[in-house]
Amino acid sequence: MKTIKMTIAAIALASVSFTGFAADLVNSAPQQQQQIGVVSAGGASNLSSLEAKLAVKAEQAGAKSFRITSTSGDNKLHGTAVIYQ
Numbered sequence: 427m428k429t430i431k432m433t434i435a436a437i438a439l440a441s442v443s444f445t446g447f448a449a450d451l452v453n454s455a456p457q458q459q460q461q462i463g464v465v466s467a468g469g470a471s472n473l474s475s476l477e478a479k480l481a482v483k484a485e486q487a488g489a490k491s492f493r494i495t496s497t498s499g500d501n502k503l504h505g506t507a508v509i510y511q
Contacts, residue, residue, distance in 0.1 A: 449484035449509070450491040451477065459490060459510035468504035473497065480507045
């Protein structure tokens with residue numbers, strides 16, 4: 427029983443820490459942030475998974491936010507995003 431409580435607590439803490447550092451998806455260039463580059467991702471089966479892949483790439487690049495600029499593909503989607511800090 428104690429192991430289950432510890433596991434649930436660890437999962438809750440891990441999810442809180444990850445969401446605190448995630449890059450935010452924005453619809454336009456943020457006023458208080460500078461463009462720092464572009465990231466791309468591919469092989470996604472739908473738009474949600476492509477957005478998630480771009481979010482991971484933006485976070486790995488140290489971005490605070492990202493804006494998706496293009497998507498393409500039929501069965502496997504590819505997309506690019508501008509990243510900001």
